[in-house]
Amino acid sequence: MVLVRLRTLLRNRIHAVLADHGHDRPGGCWSGPGRAWLACLELPAVSRELAGDDLALIDALQGRIDRLDWEIHQRARSGPRARVLTQLPGVGPFTALVILAEVGDVSRFGSARKLASWAGLTPTVRGSDRVARYGHISKQGSVWLRWVLCEAAQTAKRPPQFAPGFQAIARRRGKKIATTAVARKLATRAWHLLTNAEHAAAPQPAAPQPAAPQPAVPQPAAPRPRSTN
Numbered sequence: 187m188v189l190v191r192l193r194t195l196l197r198n199r200i201h202a203v204l205a206d207h208g209h210d211r212p213g214g215c216w217s218g219p220g221r222a223w224l225a226c227l228e229l230p231a232v233s234r235e236l237a238g239d240d241l242a243l244i245d246a247l248q249g250r251i252d253r254l255d256w257e258i259h260q261r262a263r264s265g266p267r268a269r270v271l272t273q274l275p276g277v278g279p280f281t282a283l284v285i286l287a288e289v290g291d292v293s294r295f296g297s298a299r300k301l302a303s304w305a306g307l308t309p310t311v312r313g314s315d316r317v318a319r320y321g322h323i324s325k326q327g328s329v330w331l332r333w334v335l336c337e338a339a340q341t342a343k344r345p346p347q348f349a350p351g352f353q354a355i356a357r358r359r360g361k362k363i364a365t366t367a368v369a370r371k372l373a374t375r376a377w378h379l380l381t382n383a384e385h386a387a388a389p390q391p392a393a394p395q396p397a398a399p400q401p402a403v404p405q406p407a408a409p410r411p412r413s414t415n
Contacts, residue, residue, distance in 0.1 A: 281334050284331070304327040305331045348371065
């Protein structure tokens with residue numbers, strides 16, 4: 187993730203250099219045609235050197251990003267719990283592994299709401315014994331879990347299973363709160379998926395064996411009557 191952010195920073199700096207001289211290419215400068223277009227631009231020597239150095243750093247980062255991305259996919263593919271989580275919209279291999287790393291043993295959360303609360307995605311409640319006022323989310327608990335679920339919600343809010351609820355909340359309370367609500371639903375569904383997977387993987391108790399038949403106890407022979415002769 188840090189490497190991807192650094193790559194984005196370098197790309198933005200190249201865009202800024204080009205914008206200073208009135209150049210822009212909506213398709214980007216990172217593929218073959220984009221690199222060729224960039225090489226043909228007339229730029230001052232300092233700007234040309236800066237853009238070239240940033241491109242060299244991007245190339246060096248890209249190899250490591252590709253290798254780590256391959257390792258992430260391999261780990262997610264080999265883990266049954268990760269494969270289960272990727273059924274959720276917006277949850278890819280990286281997101282699934284972050285969820286698993288943060289959640290750990292899902293059985294320590296007694297309910298889906300407890301997991302969502304631990305992620306800081308449930309609203310705070312204030313009020314008296316008669317009136318309850320719900321505020322913003324608590325933002326307590328796992329920062330990484332909350333972040334990765336909110337990132338996944340940016341994609342999950344578009345499919346039909348989440349879109350109607352997202353749009354309804356967005357009209358009433360805004361898109362930011364609606365996206366947080368989708369992240370909370372993702373946490374809830376992740377809890378159910380992991381709990382079901384854990385139950386399915388648990389060893390089933392062995393069926394009781396039928397009791398072995400008891401050997402027949404021989405009955406003592408009846409005594410013979412004594413002769414009177």
